[in-house]
Amino acid sequence: MTNAADFEAEQNALGRVWTFLCFTSDIPKTNDWLRTTLGGKSIFVQRFESGIRAFENRCAHRFFPLRKEEKGNGPVVCGFHHWRYNAEGLALGIPKCEEMFGKTPRELNARLPAVEIDICGTMVFGRFPGGNPVSLREWLGPGWDILGAMVGEPPPRNRIARTVGAHWKLLMEISLDDYHIVAVHPSTFGKDGYLSDKTIYYARFGAHSAYLPGGDAATLEQIRAACAENGFVPTRYRIFQFFPNLIVAFIRATTYLGETYWFALVQQLVPEAHDRTRSVTRFIPVPFKGDAPAWRRIARRHALPWISAGFGFYARKIHLEDNEACEELQKAVGLVDSDPHLAAQELRVRWFEEEYARFSGAGRATD
């Protein structure tokens, strides 16, 4: 968290772990692409006729960046000497290839390093090869059914993006900390915090964890089973943190005309430097289940933009409060020379540190 060399080593290791990259709806049309970061490297994710693929964002010829914008549409053609790549990342269109290289493009066999891709519902995950070969489904565990059933396509307007001057781990850990609510969010969560319910239950599954207020050891499996049958209706706040960089919460927005509106909030942390993280949050209305009379469906359609705007206002405020706390913590990371005193409501911070030590090969678990 204090220097570029350690950050590079950490990212190199974590790039081999399944990491949330984007939504399928971010690249809806053939040849749509977006640029992001994985394992400390610039990559681009593109939809081809044959499906979604991702590659390192550097030409195999002389390493010119293939994608210079955040997103766009078009075939993979390098701007430096016009090498053109196919959906397998193989350079098949090489100007004057035989004259310049004495070979055909097939013989030259120049390729872009590929990112392995898998998709859960609307969510695209990727990893570089060379890590634990576990499938995405195994990696997510019960999260596979939950994310697949409960996270839809985010409306473009429901987006909060900010660059935060802090290591990504601080942003993850503040989301795992239910002890800071009263001090950091006094006006949004109220004086009691959202933990006035005394039955705190934390679930740990694989490298991930969840806060399930009012729950017990059976709750996670109940939610998973309901999701698998597509019958899950949220009735309480739930938050799931997927290692390394994904936070998914189900949050009650408001009750209006006798109906309760819920959102799935999806926060993605993109590590950019040891002291800089891009935080991108989307929030997606959870669809109502069952039939409803026409007037109700019309009322919902009219209410939703206003409810989304109100929800976005509070979500932005809470993010900003957390981000400011993380930026303060970042100022102190170089001074730390002892283990923290973790409270019962910070149990999941310890779990996370244990997983971090396991997968990054850099940290060490606090005890």
Ligand code: FES
């Ligand atoms: S660097 Fe890409 S074609 Fe030369």
Ligand SMILES: [Fe+2]
């Ligand atoms: Fe917070």
